[in-house]
Amino acid sequence: MIKACFKVAYSSSIKSDFSLDVNIDIPSKGVTAIFGHSGSGKTTLLRCIAGLENSVQGHLEVSGQVWQNDNYCLKTYKRPIGYVFQEASLFDHLSAHENLLFAMKRAEHTVSQDNFDRIISVLGIQSQLTRYPNELSGGERQRVAIARALLVQPKILLMDEPLASLDTARKREILPYLERLHENVDIPILYVSHSLDEVARLADHVVVLEAGKVKAQGELTQVFSTLEYSSYFEQGTGVIIKAAVLEKDQQWHLMKVGFTGGELWLSDNDEKISEEVRVRILAKDVSLALSNHEDSSIANRLAGKVEDIIQEDNSPIALVRLKVGDEFIIARLTGKSLANLGLEKGMHCWAQIKSVAIVH
């Protein structure tokens, strides 16, 4: 468990009145995403946890050990962390392999050959080892940087928007490695990002920051399906549902997944039967109907019960939360449609889902 409590106020000619006032509990397993827009304080929070911000007061306790309090501050190089910066930050005077050796020499315990091989293969950098940083692409450098952070055998891995400085193609290339990382590493990972897509794909828990304050924190699917938090997700508002692969349709290259609320068809990307997948349904892809329209191109239709409705004053948009089986789905409609359909809490209706994406 990581308990962090920081209060920072910067007032300088460059940053006007930046403040960070957080009090969070981070689970000691899995990936916790720290999500927010630029300037929300997420990188500062991560740096405070790493001890890289010298003038910050606060309390930080990690797995029962105090790293910082009013009288004491453990220096960064004594904290058992691994840190991946936004730009790869490899040492230019060393080759990729030498960068890794730098970490290994300073690790808690000697890194076994097995361990080394495993990390290299999870990140796919075997053929990059002899090259120097200026001979590697941005994505390769980041993968080496991640391997380097892991080879120091940290008790917690801190990642500061590791994909932010990469273009879309490189991002798509690295994401599978990050997903595999999640499975292959048993230390908690703190992942700072402003990309809801990355958070949806990688995180188990999420902390939402805005203007230096924590607006939401909790398990990913719960936070995502809570209507009150949707303003922080804007166009990315949507739920994540855990489902299992039931069958494949070879003819149409589709596969069917099922959960307590019903079944959904999506594109087949070679998942295996009975594999568990995470599926993301954006609120803007969900429309509601009072009856089940079979004569529609929208094949994914689920029956649900209206649990909650949010409509802001002066906004034409309303968000409706439906209970579908044991899960939730959020639909985004106009207030006018809501009124036309006469939808109210407790009513049953059908959710028509235009697009479902697998989010591993």
Added chain:
Amino acid sequence: MSFSQADMAAIWLTIKLASTVTLLLLIIGTPIAWWLARTSSRWKGPIAAVVALPLVLPPTVIGFYLLIAMGPNGAVGQFTQSLGLGTLPFTFWGLVIASIFYSMPFVIQPIQNAIESLGERPLEVAATLRAGPWDTFFNVVLPLAKPGFITAAILGFAHTVGEFGVVLMIGGNIPGETQVVSVQIYEHVEAMEYGQAHALSALMIIFSFIVLLALYGFQRKGKFHALSVK
């Protein structure tokens, strides 16, 4: 063009002086350069100005004040006398100390610039990889700032070789002790031994040219940035 016994002694003394001064300046100057590069204290400006003074002051001024300080009535002089060492002016070590002041900015500034241009990031990375301050200095800062250190050594050495005014004030032109090449040339001209003056001067020009060639050639080749951010 052959050199006399005295000339050879002068050349050898010059090399000895420049090497000693460069080495000492690298050792003393590095912590100062480090502090100047990384501090945000309000003393940074004044200290940087003091370090840069020898760039601007006539060498005779530096020599004059050092002569007084190291003389029998000056603070340094009284200290050395109390240690039984006599006074420093007109000795090799007096010259070394004077030259340290004289060549200071030429060694400190390139190192300071090299450290500044590293920025914060390599140091932060090293810290997150469990490297303590000394570890970081020797394994990250030094290799990355190497061009700066090499420039500092070359400039410090070359600048000390070229000293004249300070040497004249402090040195006293004693053969084998403080009679360096620059002063020796002066001597030859005063004695109208133009041939020998030519010989030594030509040597100095060739030496200086080779040094500058090495310096600029080196700078053109090996400079990588501390972080290659795409």
